[in-house]
Amino acid sequence: MKNFFYLSLLFVSPFIFNSCDTDDDDHDHDHDHDVVVAPATYSFERDGASTVSFSGQTCRLQMAKDIYDLMNDADGATVSEFLTMFNEGTGFDFAYTCGKNVGGKTAASPTASSTVKTQFEDMFTVLVDEVYPNWTSSASIGVSGQITTSTGSTYQVDGKGLEIDQAFIKGLMGAMVVDQMTNNYLTPSKLDGDGTTNNTDGLGAGEYTDMEHYWDEGYGYLYGYNNEHVGGSDNNANGPAEGHGVLVNKYLKKLDEGSHPGIANVVYDAFKLGRAAIVAGDYDLRDAQANIIREHMDKIIAQKAIDYLSGAAITIESGAPREDTFHGLSEGYGFVMSLQFTSYFSNSEVNSMLDQMMAGNGFWDISADDLNSMVGQIESASGL
Amino acid sequence: MDMKNYYYLFAFFLVLSSCEPDEDDHNSDYNGDGFDRSEMLINWADNIIIPAYDEFNNTLNELNTAINSFISNPSISTLDFASDAWLNSYKYWQHVEMFDIGLAEVINYKGKMNIYPTDSYLIDQNIESGNYDLDNNNNFDSRGFPAIDYMLHGLAESKDDIINNYISDSSHSQYLSDLVNNMISNTNLIIDDWDSYRDEFVSLSSNTATSSVNKMTNDFIFYFEKGFRANKFGIPAGIFSSEPLPNTVEAFYKKDVSKELAIQALKASRNFFIGKFFNYDLEVSSGLVGPSFEAYIDYLYSDNDNLSDLIQTQFQEAESKLSTLNNNFVYQIENDNISMLQTYDAIQAMVVSFKVDMLQALGVSVDYVDADGD
Numbered sequence: 077m078k079n080f081f082y083l084s085l086l087f088v089s090p091f092i093f094n095s096c097d098t099d100d101d102d103h104d105h106d107h108d109h110d111v112v113v114a115p116a117t118y119s120f121e122r123d124g125a126s127t128v129s130f131s132g133q134t135c136r137l138q139m140a141k142d143i144y145d146l147m148n149d150a151d152g153a154t155v156s157e158f159l160t161m162f163n164e165g166t167g168f169d170f171a172y173t174c175g176k177n178v179g180g181k182t183a184a185s186p187t188a189s190s191t192v193k194t195q196f197e198d199m200f201t202v203l204v205d206e207v208y209p210n211w212t213s214s215a216s217i218g219v220s221g222q223i224t225t226s227t228g229s230t231y232q233v234d235g236k237g238l239e240i241d242q243a244f245i246k247g248l249m250g251a252m253v254v255d256q257m258t259n260n261y262l263t264p265s266k267l268d269g270d271g272t273t274n275n276t277d278g279l280g281a282g283e284y285t286d287m288e289h290y291w292d293e294g295y296g297y298l299y300g301y302n303n304e305h306v307g308g309s310d311n312n313a314n315g316p317a318e319g320h321g322v323l324v325n326k327y328l329k330k331l332d333e334g335s336h337p338g339i340a341n342v343v344y345d346a347f348k349l350g351r352a353a354i355v356a357g358d359y360d361l362r363d364a365q366a367n368i369i370r371e372h373m374d375k376i377i378a379q380k381a382i383d384y385l386s387g388a389a390i391t392i393e394s395g396a397p398r399e400d401t402f403h404g405l406s407e408g409y410g411f412v413m414s415l416q417f418t419s420y421f422s423n424s425e426v427n428s429m430l431d432q433m434m435a436g437n438g439f440w441d442i443s444a445d446d447l448n449s450m451v452g453q454i455e456s457a458s459g460l
Numbered sequence: 461m462d463m464k465n466y467y468y469l470f471a472f473f474l475v476l477s478s479c480e481p482d483e484d485d486h487n488s489d490y491n492g493d494g495f496d497r498s499e500m501l502i503n504w505a506d507n508i509i510i511p512a513y514d515e516f517n518n519t520l521n522e523l524n525t526a527i528n529s530f531i532s533n534p535s536i537s538t539l540d541f542a543s544d545a546w547l548n549s550y551k552y553w554q555h556v557e558m559f560d561i562g563l564a565e566v567i568n569y570k571g572k573m574n575i576y577p578t579d580s581y582l583i584d585q586n587i588e589s590g591n592y593d594l595d596n597n598n599n600f601d602s603r604g605f606p607a608i609d610y611m612l613h614g615l616a617e618s619k620d621d622i623i624n625n626y627i628s629d630s631s632h633s634q635y636l637s638d639l640v641n642n643m644i645s646n647t648n649l650i651i652d653d654w655d656s657y658r659d660e661f662v663s664l665s666s667n668t669a670t671s672s673v674n675k676m677t678n679d680f681i682f683y684f685e686k687g688f689r690a691n692k693f694g695i696p697a698g699i700f701s702s703e704p705l706p707n708t709v710e711a712f713y714k715k716d717v718s719k720e721l722a723i724q725a726l727k728a729s730r731n732f733f734i735g736k737f738f739n740y741d742l743e744v745s746s747g748l749v750g751p752s753f754e755a756y757i758d759y760l761y762s763d764n765d766n767l768s769d770l771i772q773t774q775f776q777e778a779e780s781k782l783s784t785l786n787n788n789f790v791y792q793i794e795n796d797n798i799s800m801l802q803t804y805d806a807i808q809a810m811v812v813s814f815k816v817d818m819l820q821a822l823g824v825s826v827d828y829v830d831a832d833g834d
Contacts, residue, residue, distance in 0.1 A: 163702035179702060186812050190699050190801040265816045269829040423805070 112356045114348035118295060118313070120355060125282030129289060130296025135165075135174035136181060137301040140248055141322050142168050143178065147203055147241035150211040158200040170305060183251045185259035189416065189423035192251055196244060203240040207232050215399075217440045223399040231403050236438025239406035245322050246380075246410020250417035253297045253324045254373045259417060261294035262350075262366040264359070274354060287354050291362075294369075295347050298325055316344035327376050335379060343372050374418035378458035381415055382451050384408030389447040398440060405439050412450075420457040429453070493823070495759045496751070497665040497673050503735055503750030504676060505658050511738040512555045513651050519549035520647055523608075524640045531633040534626040536619050543612050547717055550605050551742060554724035558683035558732065561675055562661065563653035570687070571600055572646050577708045578606035580614060587635045594642040603639060606712070611636045614713030669827060677753075678827045681814045684729055689807045692722045696793055697800040704797050709789040718789035722782060730775045757821055767821055771813050778806040 120127050143161050146152035153161070160167040165177030183192035206220045211232055215221035218235045225231075233239050260266055267273065273286040284292070301321035302311035310320035317340030319329030332340035350365030385408045388401040409430065416426040429450055433442060454460070526545035530538040557570050564570065572595070582602040586592040594603045611632070615622045626632045664672040690700070691710065698704035709718045724742060731738070735752025757768040781803040786792040792800050819826055 159702065186808065189805045190694075190697070190808070191798055191805065194798070194801070270827060271825050273829075 112349065112353050112358050112361055114345060114352045118299070118344070118348050118351065120288070120351055122276075122279060122283060123281035127282060127284035127288055128292050128295075129284065130292050130300045132174060132176050133293055133296025133300035134302060135172055135176045136178055136252070137297070137321055137323055138170075138303070138305060139165060139168065139172065139176070140178050140245065140252065141301070142170065144241055144245045144322055147244060151208050153204075155200050155204045158204070159197060162197065162200070172305075178248070178252060181252050181256050182248065183255060183417075185255045185417075186263075186265075187259050188251070188255050191423065192413075192416070195413070196247060196251065199240050199244050202234050206234050207240060217437050223402055225400045225403070226397055227400075229403070231406075233402055233406070233439075236434055237398075237402045237405070237440050238409060238434070238438060239403060242403065242406035243410045243413070246407050247413035249324050249327070249380075249411065250377055250414020254377060254414065255417040257294045257297045258366070258370040258373050261290045261297075262369060264363055264366075266290055267354075267362070268359070274357065285354075288351070291347075291351050291354055295351070298328070298343070298347075298373075301325060316340040324373070324376060327380055331376055331379060335383075336375065339372055339375070343369055346372075370419065374420060375458065375460065377411055377414045377418050378420060378454055378460055381408055381411035382454050382458075382460060384411060385447045385454075386451045388442075389444040389451070392442075392444040392447070402439050405433070405442070409433055415454065418458075420454070493760060495756050497756075498662060500735070500751040500756065501662040501665055501672050501676075503752060504732075505654075505661050507737040507748070507750050508732060508735070509556075509559050509738075510651075510654050510658065511740075512552070513559075513647070513654065515738065515740045516549070516552040516556050517644075517647050517651055519545070519552045520640070520644050523549045524644060527636055527640050531626065531637060534623045536623065539612065539619055539623060543714070546605070546608050546612060547711075547714070547720075550711070550717075550721060551724045553605060554721055555728040555731075555738065555742070557687055557725070558680055558728065559676075560679050560683065561672070562650075562657045564650050565679075567646065567649065568597070569646055569650055571597070573604040573643060574606065574710075575601045575604060576606035576609075576691070576710055577712055578602060578604075578610050580610050583607055583610055583635070587629075587631050590631055590634070592638075594638060595646075603642060605643075606710075607639050608636065609711055609713045611639065612713075613715075667823060669825065674824050674827070677819070677822065677824050680729075680732060680753075681811075681819070681826075682828055684807075684814060685811045688722075688725050688729060689804065689811055692718070692725065693800060693804040693807060696789060697797055697804055698793075699801075699804060704793050704800075706790040706793040709793070712790070715790055716788045719782065719785050719787045719792075722789075723779075726775070726778060726782060733771065733775070753818060753822075757818065760821055767813070767817050771810065771818070774806070774810045774813060778803070778810060781806045 118128065139161065143158065146158070146161075153167075157167055161177075162182075163177055163179035165172060165175065179193060179197075182196055183189060210219070210221035213221045215223050215233050215235075215237070220232075220234045222230050222232050223237070231239050267287050267290050269286060273290070274288070276285055279285065299312045301323065302308070302313065303320070304311065310318070312318045312320050312325045317325065317329040317332045319326050328340055328343065332338065346365040346368040350362045350369070353359070353361035353365065384404045388405045388408065391401045391404075392398075412426060412429050412433070415421040415429075416423045421429075432446060432450065433439070435442075523542070523545040526538075526542040530542040553574060557574060560570055579601040582599070586599070586602055592599060592602075612622070615625045615632070626636075661672045664670070667674060669675075694700060696705055696707075696709045709715075710721050711717045727742070730736075733752060734754045735750045737748045737750065739747050754768045754771075757766065757771075761767060781799075784799060785803060786795075789800070815826060
C-alpha cells in the first residue's frame with residue numbers, strides 16, 4: 077500500500093499542471109531536461125537578490141539541540157519546562173524570536189502517525205521523574221541511574237537501560253527532519269498545492285514562490301543548522317556535509333566518510349538540481365530529485381539503525397558487560413523510531429520493534445539473536 | 461508495471477483534451493476520459509443530495525414539534541422527547557453537512573448549523589439581553605445543533621434544574637425556539653434553491669475549477685478533512701494543540717453521542733463515495749447505487765488492486781477503529797487518547813487517498829490548501 081502511495085505521488089504534478097496556459101506560460105512542458113543546470117552551490121536569486129530562505133528550520137534545529145543538551149544536565153528542567161520548550165518554543169536560555177517550535181513539526185506530515193508526538197512528550201516525564209532523581213546512583217535491572225562502561229564512560233538510563241536523551245534526539249531524525257523533508261515539503265502534493273504555487277507574476281527582487289520556498293524548507297531541515305545565534309561559526313549550509321549539530325547532517329557526514337562515500341554530494345546535487353528545476357518549471361525533474369533525496373535520507377536512517385543494533389549484538393556476543401551496549405542501543409532505539417518515517421516501515425511495525433527492545437527488562441536482557449533478527453528485518457526492507 | 465503505463469496514457473489524453481478550446485462547459489459529458497460525468501451529477505443530486513435534505517428537513521420539523529411541546533409543558537418526559545428528536549435530527553445532519561455547494565456555500569449554511577464548541581457564555585448573554593440576530597455571523601458559535609445541545613443538556617447539572625430554567629424564565633424558551641426556527645428557515649432556503657439549482661448543478665459536468673464535479677469533489681474532500689477528521693477527532697484529541705481539548709467534541713453537553721454522530725458522518729462519506737442512494741432509514745446498509753467516485757475510479761483503472769479497493773479497505777479500517785471508541789469522546793480522550801489518535805490516523809490515511817491519489821486519478825485540481833509552513 078505504501079508503494080502505491082509513493083508511486084502515485086510521482087504522477088501528481090502532470091495532472092495538476094496539465095492545462096495549456098494561454099495567458100502566461102510559466103510552465104513549459106516541452107523543455108529538455110538538459111537545459112536545467114544546477115548552480116555550483118545552493119544559491120538562487122531573483123533580480124540579483126537571494127530567494128533562499130529557511131530561517132524557521134534553523135530555529136527548530138537549534139531548539140532541538142538546546143532541548144537535547146538540557147536533557148543531558150542533571151535536573152536540567154521540569155517536565156512542564158521541557159514541554160513548554162518543545163511545544164511553545166519558549167523558555168530557552170537563548171531568547172528565540174522566530175515563533176517556531178519542535179513539537180509542532182514532530183510526526184506532523186500527512187502520513188505520520190499522530191500517536192508519535194506523545195511518545196516524545198512522555199520521554200520528558202520518564203527523564204524528570206525517574207532518571208533525574210537517580211542521576212549519580214548506580215543503575216541496575218529495573219532501577220534507573222548511572223551506568224559506567226568498561227572504558228569508563230558514564231551515562232544516565234531509565235530502569236530498562238534506555239538513555240532518554242538519545243532516544244529523543246535520534247527519534248527526531250525521522251520524526252522531524254526526515255518526516256518534514258520527504259513526507260511533507262518535497263512531496264508533489266505539498267509543492268504543487270492548488271496549482272498556483274509557482275506563479276512568479278509580480279515577484280520582485282529576492283521574493284520567492286511558495287514552491288521555491290517549500291523546497292528551501294525541505295533543504296533547511298538538512299542544512300539549516302548553525303550556531304551563529306550563540307556566537308559560533310558552525311554552519312551546515314556551507315557545504316554538502318559540514319556535520320554540525322545533532323541531527324541528520326551529522327550522520328550524512330559520517331556515512332559520507334564511512335559506509336556510503338559520495339552520499340553527501342548526491343544529496344546536495346539533488347537539492348540544487350531540484351531547486352533549479354522549480355525555477356525552470358520542470359516538475360518531472362524536480363520530482364526525480366525529490367526521490368533521490370528520499371532514497372538517501374531513508375538510507376541514512378536505516379543504516380544507522382542497523383549499525384547500532386548490530387554493534388550491540390556483537391558486544392553482547394563478545395561477553396562484554398551489558399552496560400557497554402546501552403548507549404548504542406539507545407541511539408538505535410531512536411533510529412528505529414525514525415524508521416517509520418522512511419518508505420520502509422509503518423508505525424505499527426516500528427512500534428512492535430520498539431516493544432521488542434523494551435520487553436522484559438529491556439536492554440538488560442535483550443539477546444544478540446533478537447537484535448540480529450531486527451537487523452535482518454531492516455536490511456531486507458531497505459536493501460542495505 | 462501496468463499502472464505506470466496507464467498513467468502515462470491517461471496523462472496523454474488529459475493534455476490533449478485540455479488543449480482543445482473549451483467552449484462547451486455546459487453540455488460536455490466527458491472529461492476526455494469517456495466517463496459520463498453528467499450521470500454522476502444526476503445521481504448525486506437526485507438520489508443523494510436532494511433526498512437527504514428532504515429527510516433532514518422532516519427531522520428538523522419533528523425537533524421543532526418536540527421543542528414546542530417541551531416549551532409549553534417543561535417536564536422530564538418532554539425534555540427527553542426533545543433530546544431524542546435533537547439527536548435524531550443531528551444524525552441526519554451528518555448526511556448533508558458535506559454539501560457545501562450552491563446556496564449552502566453562499567449563506568455559510570454549515571456555519572449556521574454546526575459550529576462547535578458552542579459559546580455558552582454568549583448564549584447566556586443572548587438570553588439575558590434578548591437582543592440577538594442568529595443569522596449574524598457574530599453568533600456563529602451560539603446557534604445550530606451545538607447551541608441546542610447546550611440548551612437541552614448543559615444549562616444545569618440535573619434535568620430538574622434544566623427544566624426550572626425554562627419554567628422560571630421564558631427567555632430560555634424563546635431562545636430555544638428561535639434556534640430551531642432559524643435552522644428550519646435556513647434549511648428551507650437551501651431546499652427551495654435546489655429546485656432551480658439542480659439543473660444548473662447537473663449541467664456543469666466539465667473539468668474546470670467552477671464545474672459541479674470539481675467543486676463537489678473538493679467539497680467532499682474538504683468536509684472529510686476538516687468537518688469530519690479535524691473537528692470530530694483531531695482538534696479534541698490535541699493534534700493541533702499541545703494538549704488534548706476534550707471540551708471541543710461534538711455534542712459536548714449530551715456527551716454520550718459523539719461516537720454515534722461520527723459513525724453517521726463516516727457512513728455518509730462512504731455512501732457518497734460509492735454513490736449509494738440516500739435511504740431515510742440510516743441503519744440500512746444495502747440499497748441502490750449510482751455512479752460516484754468509486755465507479756469513476758473503477759472506470760479509469762483496469763487493475764484489480766486499484767485505488768477504490770484501497771479506499772474501501774481504509775473505510776473498513778476507519779470504521780473498525782471508530783467502533784472501539786467509547787460512546788462518550790470526552791471520556792475516551794481523558795482515559796485513552798491513544799485510541800482516539802489511532803482512529804485519527806486511520807482517517808488521515810483516507811485524506812491522503814482522497815486528496816492526493818483520487819484527485820490525481822480524476823484529474824481534478826485541489827481548490828484549497830493548508831496554510832502551514834514556516
